[in-house]
Amino acid sequence: MANPAGSFIWYELMSPDPDASKAFYDAVVGWDIEPQPAGDLDYRMIRRSDGGNAGGVLRLDSAMQEHGARPAWLGYLFVDDVDQAVAGAAADGASTIMPPWSVPGIGRMAMIADPTGAPMYLMKPEAPAGQADATSDVFSVDQPQHVRWNELSSSDSDRALDFYSQHFGWRQEGAFDMGPAGPYRFLYHGDVRFGAVMGLMPHVPASRWTYFLGVDDIDRATAALNEGGGTVIAGPHQIPGGEYTVMATDPHGAAFGIVGPRKEGAAA
CATH class of the missing domain: 3.10.180.10 (2,3-Dihydroxybiphenyl 1,2-Dioxygenase, domain 1)
Structure with missing residues (x-):
């Protein structure tokens, strides 16, 4: 991925009711969140009107809530090596909430909390086939729907x-x-x-x-x-x-x- 290491490359909403979240955010922001998940995991892309994606919505199921997860927006930071980044962050006082794991076709990621307790994901995504220099455009300093x-x-x-x-x-x-x-x-x-x-x-x-x-x-x-x-x-x-x-x-x-x-x- 061509984004600089340390940049925000994805945003994710954890929601107990993705259908309700779609109705709400589509009206507020102008998005068109996918009405149905694409695979077995209830994960829906947040589609912008220009054809790009602004992030994703993950269904917050009962098991996640029993383990303390709550509705929230989380950001993903791009790193060159997830395992090394998690180890370095932990040595500097960060907490590892979810240790590194890989998803075929998506990439490797982990969830940490910084030394003051703020959670976020670290990620090394897999570039799409034939697009080694692909960049994330979910963040923009001035554009709506980003x-x-x-x-x-x-x-x-x-x-x-x-x-x-x-x-x-x-x-x-x-x-x-x-x-x-x-x-x-x-x-x-x-x-x-x-x-x-x-x-x-x-x-x-x-x-x-x-x-x-x-x-x-x-x-x-x-x-x-x-x-x-x-x-x-x-x-x-x-x-x-x-x-x-x-x-x-x-x-x-x-x-x-x-x-x-x-x-x-x-x-x-």
Whole structure:
């Protein structure tokens, strides 16, 4: 895969009811999540209107829930060697939630939690036949129906920054003051500003990543979110550049955000 090591290459929603999640996110974001799984595993691709994929939806079955899994969005980071990356992360205080395993035709992956407790996947995907230089485009800094921002809320943001910088090649540059919540510090991978790290807010009880989904119209998407049974936690708030963000939970409690423009003439 041609994506740089340490970049987000996939996003996955764990949902106890993929049909309900399809109805909700299709309306909010404009996706067309597959109505039926393609194989024995109840896994459905999140299809964008441009023909690409934005990630996948995994059915959260009763066995998973009995072992503590809950509805959530999770990101996948590309690494050159999953086993080596897991070992290095563990030596630096990360926890191994699911040790490395391989899926034929898909790749090798593992789930870890960073030293402050935020979970994520590490993955070395298999390139499609004849496409050794294939790249993932699930993340975009400015396009709707892609994840546009990756925000880490951490119980120890300094420790988190050290960890991700050392193991995934990220750097921190620039910040703004959030008062009692501390600094909101921007993250770069190469020349791309892809997210930020901050301290825990009152509505975030433990370290986690929140992924902001690009929408075409923040007011339309927020209305669809409310009508579909989601809950707005904060926003819409205007951000530098003139767009708006909303933090929310979906009908099953999975945290996410949306980001996009406000159509001209909409009420402030």
